Amino acid sequence: MNDRTMRRSAAIAGLGYTPYYKRGQSLPQTLDELVGKSILAAVEDAGLSIRDVDGFAYFAGGFDTPMLMEMLGIPEVRFTASLTGTGGGSAGAVGLAAAAVHAGLAKTIVCVGGNQQGAQRFGAITSSYPLTPENAFFGTSGLVGPGHMFALLARRHMHLYGTTRDHFADVAMTIRNHALANPDAIMRTPLTRDAYFAAPLLADPHCLFDFCLETDCAVAVVVTSSERARDLRQRPVNILASAQGGSRDWGRSIYWMNMPDETFASSGHASVARDLYAAAGIGPSDVDTLQVYDHFSSQVIMQIEDYGFCAKGEGGPFVSSGAIGLGGNLPTNTDGGQLSAGYAWGMTHVREAVEQLRGTAVNQVPDAAVALVTGGPSVIPVSGLLLERAP
Template identity: 70%
Template sequence: MSGFHPLRDRTAIVGIGATPYYRRGQSAPRTMIELVGAAIIAAIDDAGLRIADIDGFAFYSGGFDTGLLMETLGIPEVTFTASITGAGGGSAGAVGLAASAIVSGAARTVICVGGLQQIGQRFGAITASYAATPETAFFASAGLIGPGHLFALLASRHMHLYGTTREHLAAVALNARANALATPHATMHRPLTREDYFAAPMIAEPHCLFDFCLENDGAIAAVVTSAERARDLRHRPIHVMAGTHGGAREWGRSLYWMNMPDETFASSGNAAIARRLYAMAGIGPEDIDIAQFYDHFTSQVIMQIEDYGFCAKGEGGPFAASGAIAVDGTLPINTDGGQLSGGYIWGMTHIREAVEQLRGTAANQVAGAEVALVTGGPSTLPVSGLILRR
């Protein structure tokens, strides 16, 4: 693949900042604005910039807004502010949104930030809190109280169509835990064995306890600026080769709809994003060195491996079980433990890990890593993708 695209390599991530990954609800008494503000300040400091240099925001997730952040941090003026909608799918797209603003001239230096705080509503059971409407009637009446229950139906269909097994799901969970053990800021530092995995309680068949992501509080921010300006800052620029969000109509509301064609139902809904992302970057799956897949459930990692072209449809399970996804494999995946064992901050952890890998400072450093894929979702549209390079 080749060809010109106006966003390719025109911008770069120059700073990353994060709070600790708190267990669900344990960030109190810190407020969401404190968490997000701390991550932003850390990212600006990491870039070697000043608060006054920020003139744009690209948000993912909620609980904070532009005016409050400007007042709290002392940012004098912004010329661009926007937010990606969705519920889990937009994290990678926030960087693409920032890149678009910079290339268009709407802003010079943009903060991408996402935060999560589960002091009240637990996201693992969020669908149980939805009001009764015609749109919620199907899953509410079926007792599908959280995303893990709904995505279990997609996993079961993938197993039926392609022969995917729980052994394949276990390979994803065990890889994530092995990577988290060597990552200082990861949440889980207790080893996980195959025996542990299969002895765990079944939450929503075929998803057991270890097929579910963690439930954390925290915030992560990234600073994006022009490639020209990035050359003069503190760290090696991590260039944005491509960043996009959206998706195909047949995926729609994904787990809240359940009316997709069979091939789409047993997928991650990322195929349309993958095609556009590779075309934008001018590369293909063979050029990706590491992948940070949105791993709210093990089954959806397997389906993303397929949607992004690393193997044929239905072969994601054997691909994961082959060892290819290990740090020393052909496609290292979620090298910090991902959301299954590292930390769950709406997918923003994957952006952090991709940047650290390409800087050469990651805990589980992949030798020679130069190009990274980051995904947002599977979830309700928009889902998103990002390709970064050294």
């Protein structure tokens, strides 16, 4: 989704979210209730009525639109769609909404993501899959969850480029430091290097602190035309560009059979980054803050490379230089990210980008005008989103 004519035609006008709960602690609320509460909050934030909502843009399968309409009192929708994939579609779903607004298919579209995993651990989810030739191979190899899959990419990056666990530790410690000031964050105690290296290895080279959190929460945004957003309650955040997709060489399913070596140790975002920057008419040097999909610390490094903030193979030294900290030239996951704040399949990153560009973030980046949000990697599509502070 990279049509240049879409540039700045739509904006995020409302933001809503629930508290971030530790896994299972949102009960007895249901996931639909969490999602509904975030939608109502986003609509209120925009200064609109729930009856103004006439569309939904989802990802990872989305939610039950008739249920949400009945529960919230939405009389009619004119647009509803969902990107495939899991968290890889989170940033792209906002672009999907922008495209629909630009095309005149709907006027007030809600993008929402939510998570509630009290009954099942995501890391063991593949154990419930029916037996196929593919999972018979990876299951017997011990590859039973995303942590195992991404550990393979991390280890290959270490082998090819000299990346070390100290680099992963610097990602985890920096992002944890950002969470300390965030009252909504789950993890609000400092993470030391000694504590990092004392943590158990869950999927070598990933230890406990290299994994994102499993939390119960929901985040929603309201997307409408930029012209209309100027007359609403909040300062608009313009949608500068969105892109989603991926390369076949990287995305041979989450299990990465037969990926070429030059692609294997990467995030799969390179082609999306190319399209995103072209659609926006800007480059990496124009980005003031990065909200990157940090399901694993190693993937922060690989996405920084794929989005052109440093050369391939130099992501480890880049993150250890202090560049991704609050005083660095690329403040990253400034709310604590998925590693330390909360996890809603990438929508918490959209929240933080909006707050940075409104000037209301807890760790405000001075004069932040452009934010980059990424979704995934997991399976194709992965996605990217460039947001801009409205004049």
